[in-house]
Amino acid sequence: MATEPIILIADETLSVQAQLGEALGKGMSLVSAMNQEQLDYWIDQPERKPDLLVVDQSFVGQQLSRFCHYWKHDPQTRDIALIVMGPDDDEVEISSLGAGADAYLRKPLNSQLCRIRITQLLAARKELQRLESLSVTDGLTGIANRRYFDDFLRAEWLRSKREGGNIGLIMLDIDHFKAFNDQYGHLDGDHCLRKVAKAIKEQAQRPRDLVARFGGEEFAVVLPSIQFEGMKVVAERIQAALASLSIPHEASDTSPVVTVSMGLAWAEPSSADSMESLIEAADEALYAAKSSGRNRFSETVDLAAVRSLMTN
Numbered sequence: 402m403a404t405e406p407i408i409l410i411a412d413e414t415l416s417v418q419a420q421l422g423e424a425l426g427k428g429m430s431l432v433s434a435m436n437q438e439q440l441d442y443w444i445d446q447p448e449r450k451p452d453l454l455v456v457d458q459s460f461v462g463q464q465l466s467r468f469c470h471y472w473k474h475d476p477q478t479r480d481i482a483l484i485v486m487g488p489d490d491d492e493v494e495i496s497s498l499g500a501g502a503d504a505y506l507r508k509p510l511n512s513q514l515c516r517i518r519i520t521q522l523l524a525a526r527k528e529l530q531r532l533e534s535l536s537v538t539d540g541l542t543g544i545a546n547r548r549y550f551d552d553f554l555r556a557e558w559l560r561s562k563r564e565g566g567n568i569g570l571i572m573l574d575i576d577h578f579k580a581f582n583d584q585y586g587h588l589d590g591d592h593c594l595r596k597v598a599k600a601i602k603e604q605a606q607r608p609r610d611l612v613a614r615f616g617g618e619e620f621a622v623v624l625p626s627i628q629f630e631g632m633k634v635v636a637e638r639i640q641a642a643l644a645s646l647s648i649p650h651e652a653s654d655t656s657p658v659v660t661v662s663m664g665l666a667w668a669e670p671s672s673a674d675s676m677e678s679l680i681e682a683a684d685e686a687l688y689a690a691k692s693s694g695r696n697r698f699s700e701t702v703d704l705a706a707v708r709s710l711m712t713n
């Protein structure tokens with residue numbers, strides 16, 4: 402996949418597109434929109450959206466400050482940096498910046514200034530993304546952390562509720578991990594956690610799946626839009642992946658290699674259920690898998706039973 406930043410230029414004149422192309426040179430991918438339809442096309446790209454939009458004031462006309470305001474608030478576009486090009490006019494510049502544009506370029510364009518502004522904005526954006534990614538990543542395993550898991554599950558829960566979809570959750574816990582640490586030491590314990598995290602992540606392959614470290618030696622897999630039978634397939638794949646990892650665990654009385662126990666829960670979110678009830682259901686199932694011998698998965702599908710447990 403191309404890692405070059407994508408700059409979207411929305412301007413009805415070809416000469417501006419050409420000037421910016423020349424000014425920016427290599428190392429950036431330039432795409433253009435000559436009308437609103439083409440702009441929408443680029444913004445709707447599910448895989449790779451532009452990193453920066455450079456839009457001419459006349460492209461949006463009288464609606465400039467409204468456009469900037471929406472751009473910075475709409476979840477679809479707010480992460481795309483915004484530069485407005487317009488006349489040599491303080492008022493237009495002030496209203497663009499005041500409404501949320503990240504920078505303003507006066508026409509006729511000065512190529513050097515364009516390059517500097519765009520490069521600076523992209524660098525600042527990259528740094529912000531780096532910091533954001535650190536705050537949602539587990540330092541030891543490199544997968545999502547608990548904070549990200551909470552936000553992600555909440556968003557998916559609300560989405561499923563809105564769209565009448567469903568959502569699956571698998572909670573996993575490494576078997577006899579205390580004994581593993583005692584036998585091999587904490588450094589090997591950390592190494593084992595990294596390998597297990599990677600193996601689990603490789604089994605949740607759909608773009609909207611999430612694997613997170615829930616805490617300690619516990620992991621969570623969120624599977625949006627899945628049928629319950631599909632969850633079992635993922636759980637079986639995880640078991641097989643752990644078996645082929647084959648990390649020795651001499652202190653385990655379950656298996657000579659590291660294994661995991663899993664709890665599966667599935668819901669079609671309704672107003673009667675909460676996200677917490679789904680976590681509770683998966684936890685209950687995990688507990689059942691541990692009590693019935695470990696290295697297996699259990700299912701708690703009945704959210705109603707869990708609901709009554711929580712309210713009593």
Ligand SMILES: Nc1nc2c(ncn2[C@@H]2O[C@H](COP(=O)(O)OP(=O)(O)OP(=O)(O)O)[C@@H](O)[C@H]2O)c(=O)[nH]1
Pocket residue numbers: 541574575576577578579580582586587588589590591594616617618691695
């Ligand atoms: N090395 C290492 N160990 C951790 C980390 N986080 C949690 N642990 C250890 O994980 C162990 C969890 O132990 P328990 O909760 O008793 O569970 P268990 O030994 O896995 O037993 P069962 O879950 O019943 O199979 C504890 O010894 C923790 O210290 C970590 O980041 N690194």
